Amino acid sequence: MWTKASMMRRAVYGAFVGSTLLLASSAGADVVSDQSGAILIFPRITVDTAGVLGPAQDSVIQMTNTSNSVVSARCFYVNATGHCSGSDEPCVNSTGCNTGESCLPQWTKRDFRLTLTKRQPLAWRASEGLSDLPCDGIGSPDGGCPFGLSNIGADGSVSSIPPVAEDPFYGELRCVQVDPESFQPSAGLNDGNLRSGDLKGEVTNVIVDGEAPDAHKHNAIALQSTTVNDNDDVLEIGGTDPEYNACPSVLTLNHLFEDAAVSYGRGGGNSTVRSRLTVVPCSQDFLNDTTDPVVLQFLIFNEFEQRFSASTSFDCWREIPLADIDTRPGPFGDEFSIFSANVQGTLGGQTRVRPVGASDQGNGVLGVLVEDWTSSSTTKSAASNVHFFGSTSRGDQMVLSADNIP
Amino acid sequence: MPRLPGGRHSLLACALALCIVQPGSAEVSTDYPGAILVFPKIESDAQRDTIVQVTNNTGVRVFLRCFYVDGRVDRDGGDPSWLVTDFQITLTRSQPTVWVAGEGLPAVPSDRPDDLYPGPVPPVGDGFRGALRCIVVDESERPIGANALTGEATIIDRTTGDSHKYPAISVRGFSANNGDNTLLLDESEYGTCPRVLLLNHFFDDAPDPVVDAPIRTTLTIVPCSMDLENSVPGTATVQFEVFNEFEQRLSTSLPVNCYEDVELSSIDRASQPELSIFNFALQGTLVGLSRMRPVLDARTDTGHGVLAVALEVRGDGLSTAPAHVHFVGGNLQADVIVLSEPF
Numbered sequence: 049m050w051t052k053a054s055m056m057r058r059a060v061y062g063a064f065v066g067s068t069l070l071l072a073s074s075a076g077a078d079v080v081s082d083q084s085g086a087i088l089i090f091p092r093i094t095v096d097t098a099g100v101l102g103p104a105q106d107s108v109i110q111m112t113n114t115s116n117s118v119v120s121a122r123c124f125y126v127n128a129t130g131h132c133s134g135s136d137e138p139c140v141n142s143t144g145c146n147t148g149e150s151c152l153p154q155w156t157k158r159d160f161r162l163t164l165t166k167r168q169p170l171a172w173r174a175s176e177g178l179s180d181l182p183c184d185g186i187g188s189p190d191g192g193c194p195f196g197l198s199n200i201g202a203d204g205s206v207s208s209i210p211p212v213a214e215d216p217f218y219g220e221l222r223c224v225q226v227d228p229e230s231f232q233p234s235a236g237l238n239d240g241n242l243r244s245g246d247l248k249g250e251v252t253n254v255i256v257d258g259e260a261p262d263a264h265k266h267n268a269i270a271l272q273s274t275t276v277n278d279n280d281d282v283l284e285i286g287g288t289d290p291e292y293n294a295c296p297s298v299l300t301l302n303h304l305f306e307d308a309a310v311s312y313g314r315g316g317g318n319s320t321v322r323s324r325l326t327v328v329p330c331s332q333d334f335l336n337d338t339t340d341p342v343v344l345q346f347l348i349f350n351e352f353e354q355r356f357s358a359s360t361s362f363d364c365w366r367e368i369p370l371a372d373i374d375t376r377p378g379p380f381g382d383e384f385s386i387f388s389a390n391v392q393g394t395l396g397g398q399t400r401v402r403p404v405g406a407s408d409q410g411n412g413v414l415g416v417l418v419e420d421w422t423s424s425s426t427t428k429s430a431a432s433n434v435h436f437f438g439s440t441s442r443g444d445q446m447v448l449s450a451d452n453i454p
Numbered sequence: 455m456p457r458l459p460g461g462r463h464s465l466l467a468c469a470l471a472l473c474i475v476q477p478g479s480a481e482v483s484t485d486y487p488g489a490i491l492v493f494p495k496i497e498s499d500a501q502r503d504t505i506v507q508v509t510n511n512t513g514v515r516v517f518l519r520c521f522y523v524d525g526r527v528d529r530d531g532g533d534p535s536w537l538v539t540d541f542q543i544t545l546t547r548s549q550p551t552v553w554v555a556g557e558g559l560p561a562v563p564s565d566r567p568d569d570l571y572p573g574p575v576p577p578v579g580d581g582f583r584g585a586l587r588c589i590v591v592d593e594s595e596r597p598i599g600a601n602a603l604t605g606e607a608t609i610i611d612r613t614t615g616d617s618h619k620y621p622a623i624s625v626r627g628f629s630a631n632n633g634d635n636t637l638l639l640d641e642s643e644y645g646t647c648p649r650v651l652l653l654n655h656f657f658d659d660a661p662d663p664v665v666d667a668p669i670r671t672t673l674t675i676v677p678c679s680m681d682l683e684n685s686v687p688g689t690a691t692v693q694f695e696v697f698n699e700f701e702q703r704l705s706t707s708l709p710v711n712c713y714e715d716v717e718l719s720s721i722d723r724a725s726q727p728e729l730s731i732f733n734f735a736l737q738g739t740l741v742g743l744s745r746m747r748p749v750l751d752a753r754t755d756t757g758h759g760v761l762a763v764a765l766e767v768r769g770d771g772l773s774t775a776p777a778h779v780h781f782v783g784g785n786l787q788a789d790v791i792v793l794s795e796p797f
Binding site for chain 2: 080304
C-alpha cells in the first residue's frame with residue numbers, strides 16, 4: 049500500500065517529469081553500459097567458425113526493447129577484418145601474412161532494419177543472422193504473435209538480420225533507435241526512463257576449444273538520447289547541440305599486468321593473465337565510408353603509485369593486446385612492455401586512455417577488455433566493460449547512410 | 455532512528471532531486487566511480503576463489519571501510535548465517551589493489567613501504583559465499599561522498615581454469631553527507647538503488663546457439679539496506695515479470711533475506727525445472743527479458759532496494775559467463791545502511 053508520503057513523492061515525480069525533460073534536453077552527460085539507450089554499440093563482434101585465425105568461435109548477440117512501445121532500429125555491421133596485401137588471406141596482423149605483405153584492415157558496412165515488439169528480447173548468431181523473427185509471421189503456422197503484434201515495420205518492411213559479411217569476421221555492430229513509421233532517428237519512447245532510449249544488448253563470444261566451450265560476455269554500450277532530435281541522418285553526439293549524450297573523455301581500465309601470475313589462495317591453482325583492448329571511434333560516417341584517425345594516450349599506474357605512459361593510434365576498429373601497445377605486434381619484446389608484470393612489479397594496474405583527435409573532428413572512443421587466463425592445461429577468457437570518465441569537449445558525429453533512397 | 459524529511463520539506467527535496475536527475479539515470483552504476491562499492495557475489499571454497507580488484511580513481515588518498523557479509527544458509531536455522539567481517543584499507547592516488555578472497559593481504563607488506571600498502575585484508579572463511587561492500591570514509595572513519603571507487607571481481611574455477619568477471623556496482627555519493635554511520639541512499643547522501651533491474655537471459659536449459667550445450671543462469675541478489683550495528687540483514691520481495699520473444703508475459707516473486715543465490719528455474723519453485731516460467735521447455739524461445747522490481751513499503755528506517763549479478767553456466771559448469779544486469783531509474787523508497795560504530 050502506498051503511504052501518503054510516497055504518494056506525494058509520486059505526484060511530485062509526475063509533475064516534474066515535464067520540467068526534467070526540458071532540463072534533460074540540455075544535459076550532455078554520459079554513455080552507459082548498464083542502462084538502455086538510443087544508440088547501441090557492440091564494439092567487439094568476432095566470428096571464425098572454422099578456426100582460421102585462432103580457436104573456432106562465434107558471437108551470440110542479444111538485443112532487447114525495454115519499453116512498452118514498438119521500437120525500430122537501423123543497424124550497421126562494420127567489417128574490420130584484415131586481409132594480407134598480396135594473398136588476400138584473412139589476418140589479424142602482419143605476422144600472419146607472407147614476408148613483405150601487410151595486413152590491411154577493411155572498413156565496409158552491412159546494414160539492416162529491425163522492428164521489435166513491446167519488451168521483446170531477441171538473440172542470434174552473428175555468423176547466421178536471423179531471417180525469420182518470432183513475430184513476423186514468416187515460417188510460423190499461426191502467423192505471428194498474439195494481439196496482432198508484429199516484427200514487420202509500420203511501413204511494411206520485414207525485419208531480417210543478415211549474417212556478417214565474411215567468416216572470419218572482426219568488427220562491430222551499431223544500432224540506432226528510429227521512429228517505427230519513418231525509420232528516421234528518434235528519441236526514446238518510454239517516459240519511465242525519460243525518453244533516453246529503449247534498446248539494450250549483450251554479446252557472448254563462444255569459443256569452441258576441444259570439448260569444453262569457453263564463453264565471455266559483455267554489455268553493449270548505450271548512448272542515451274537528450275530527447276532533442278531533428279530526425280535526420282546526422283547524429284550529433286555531444287557538442288553544442290547534442291542529440292545524444294557525449295562520449296567519455298577518458299576510459300579507465302582496471303586490469304592485471306601482462307603475464308601476471310595469480311595464485312588462488314589456500315585451495316591451490318594459479319594462472320597467468322593477458323589482456324586485449326578493443327576500441328572503436330564514436331564518430332562514424334556510413335554515408336561516405338570514411339573514418340578519421342584517433343590517437344590514444346595511455347597513463348598506467350601500478351600499485352606503487354608509479355606512473356608510465358604510452359600511445360598508439362587507430363582508424364576504425366582495433367583490437368590490441370596490452371603488451372603490443374608499446375612493443376612490436378606478436379610476442380616479440382612483450383616482457384619489456386610497460387604493461388608487463390615483470391616491468392611493473394605488481395599484479396594490478398589502472399590504465400587511463402585519453403583519445404586525441406584533430407581539432408576539427410570528434411575524438412571519442414569506446415572499448416571493451418578481454419582477459420585470457422592460462423592455467424597449466426587451458427586458456428579461458430573473461431570480458432569486462434571499461435569504466436568511463438567525463439565527456440569529450442568536441443562533439444562526435446555519426447552519419448547514417450540513406451535507408452530509403454527515393 | 456533515521457528519518458527522511460517530511461511534509462513540505464520532502465516536496466522541496468524531491469523537486470530538487472528530480473531537477474538534477476539525468477535522463478533515465480539510476481544512481482548506481484557499473485560504469486562510473488562511486489562512494490560505495492558493492493560486490494554482490496564473492497566465493498571461496500575448494501573449487502573456486504575470487505580475485506577482487508579495487509581502484510582509487512582520484513588524485514588523492516582515500517580511506518575505505520569494507521565489510522564481507524557471509525550469506526550462506528545456516529544449516530541449523532535455515533536462515534542466512536549473516537557473519538560480518540570488516541577491515542580498513544587505504545589507497546593512494548590512482549592506486550589499484552588486488553587480492554584473492556581466500557588469501558587476503560598480509561599484515562606486513564613484503565614488497566613495498568608502509569605508506570604504499572593498502573593494509574591487511576583478512577581471508578574469508580572456507581566455503582564463503584556472500585558479498586563485499588566498501589565505503590569511502592575520511593581519516594577518522596566518517597563516511598564521505600567522494601566518488602573514488604571502481605572495482606571488479608573475477609571468479610576462478612581451480613579445476614577447469616574457467617573464469618568470469620563482473621564489475622562491482624558503485625553507488626554515487628553526494629556532498630550533503632552528514633558523516634554519521636547511517637548512510638541514506640535517498641539522493642541526498644548517496645544515490646538511490648534502482649527502481650527496476652533488467653536481465654536479458656537465455657531461458658534455462660535452452661541450447662547454446664553455438665555449441666548446443668544447455669545454458670542455465672544463476673541470479674545473485676543482495677538487499678541495498680543492512681544494519682551492521684544491530685546485526686539486522688536487509689530484506690526484500692522481488693517481483694519478476696518475464697517476457698519471451700513472443701512478447702508473452704509471465705510473473706513470479708522471490709523473497710530475499712540478506713543474500714540470495716538461486717538458479718532462475720528455482721525462483722518460482724516449480725515441482726520440475728521444465729515447469730518453471732524461466733525454463734526453455736515452457737517458454738519455447740531462446741531468450742527472455744526479466745524485469746525485477748523490489749516491493750516498497752512505508753518504512754523509513756530501512757528500504758527494500760536490491761542489487762544483482764547473474765551468471766550463465768554452459769554445459770556441466772565447464773564454462774561460465776556473467777549476464778550483466780541493467781538498471782532503470784531510482785527507487786522511490788530510500789535504503790539505509792547502518793555501519794557499526796568504531797570503538
